[in-house]
Amino acid sequence: MSAGAPAVLAQGLTKRFKAFTAVDHLDLRIKKGEIIGFIGPNGAGKSTTIRMLCGLLHPSEGRAWVAGFDVDRQPEAVREHIGYMSQKFSLYGDLTVRENLLFFGGIYRVPRRDFNERMRFAVSMAGLEGRENALVRTLAGGWKQRLALGCAILHRPPILFLDEPTSGVEPEARRRFWDLIHELAAEQVTILVSTHYMDEAEYCNRIALIDRGKLIASGTPGELRARRLRGELFEISCTPLGAAVKVLTGTPGVVEAAIFGDKLHVVLGEGGISATDLPGYFGEHGIQAGPAHRVTPSLEDIFVQLVSGRRERRTLP
Template sequence: MNDVPSIVVDQLVKRFGAFTAVNQVSFEIRSGEIFGLLGPNGSGKSTIIRMLCGLLTPSSGSATVVGFDVARQAEDVRRHIGYMSQKFSLYNDLTAIENLQFFAGLYGVKGRALDERIAWAIKMSGLAGSEQLLTGELSGGWKQRLALGCAVLHRPRVLFLDEPTAGVDPLSRRQFWELIHQMSREGVTILVTTHYMDEAEYCNRLALIDEGRIVEMGTPTEIKQTAVKGDLLLIECSPLGGGLAAIKQAPGVIDASVFGAALHVVVSAGRDPVTELPAFLAGHDVRVGRIEPISPSLEDAFVSLTGSRALSSEPPQ
């Protein structure tokens, strides 16, 4: 990892009619960095990636990828990037090897490099022996790794991943992230969008996106520390809804929200909530089970930054 910025995004704006999908977004990504755009569906993450790939023209602002302007030098940009979308856009009626050969041809990979890269992609995706299967017959995880293989046959310096693990089983997702980390170690810059919190933890740095704006940026640890202002407690109580309503009135409580079967409560620092709160709740006919200080997760950070709008209603499979 070095300090040469591979992607520079400056005041980027994309409007669709009256709707502003991306609003004054700026960030820089260093070579070899894994940078995550984390936000709910429709927050503008994909629009940012699509502008950086040259699929959409920015309404205003500018962006460069490996030194080329995305609006004016889109063709140069495309020679250096790989792009993988959430739909695993491969031809289901072609075999795995035919898909690889097709994309290699489009990227101008030929000769010895072609055989070498295709062999590498087959091995990487774990498709050895199944090269002649129709892509449509492959499982989600295989398809995903094959799509990744197709996207990096030409050894791009930048890799864009738009929701790459949507609908893939947990084991395949972990394998996938191992591959991503390996590419990053080899110097590939990776920009990934996700709405899965656990996936965001894999990133070196993150930008939290909400309604087209960046609300926070930093390493996952930084974001968790700065976003949650106060101490975080987990409280199991019954009834849950009554507990939530009551605890918001308790002294020293900054914010509270439901996480699964428990409450996450932010309390101003320097108090003794573990003794204060159960007493307060008992006065409101709420029985308290477990209560303990926890370290904030990204989800806590996101909730406190965007005003308690949950990011993903369901945890990833």
């Protein structure tokens, strides 16, 4: 891998499962030392993409290079240079913490002189000091995830693929996990991490928004926020939320309306209804509503707009 070469490069990467296209001509370029977040709803094709990049699935079309090796033609060379954490926890539950580390250390041929030190590092990173002899299936979610990360980086891979590493893990453990990811990135490890938690997207250097197998946007969180919203974003409390979305659909001036937690997020464009008119407009339709506040768009707002924009376009003749 030469100095300027990208850590990961994908060109027209496509995966079809019979009639279903899981990944649709995806282009991707990841620089060394970057943390790139794959964001998208379930079934968007994030896992399938990661599996192709790890050489676990054969691409139906297109090519990809990881650490300079072709994922379809040199999968073993790719595997020497990557660490992978699959979506489902997949260490051996019937082995102890130490036995799992020993196994992966052996499989990755970690030099014997480094092994003890790396094992200590992995154990302390996972916060499992003193529990080296516990069967892994007895550990709670957060510890399991950190141990899986520890096993995936035992051989010091330059590139890490983490597929929804924090799903099903409590928020405190998720925070700790992201701290670890940043520590690794500081050591020039390239990290591709997928998540469906929008708040985690903010922790990434760059984001790739994926929907229905296509890359629909990519950039730093700031860039995405700045360029993607076609109007101004307002937040408004109202009940019932579902009816409120229905009322706004098709109303002139409304670019986008979506439920955001227990509130409604409305993007208003030029002309048409204004923010001050909204509560009254809702009242006319029998919906209770408070005043509308202007808010800074979150990545989730951007994402919702991008995804719904695509779907509307698709339904037009």
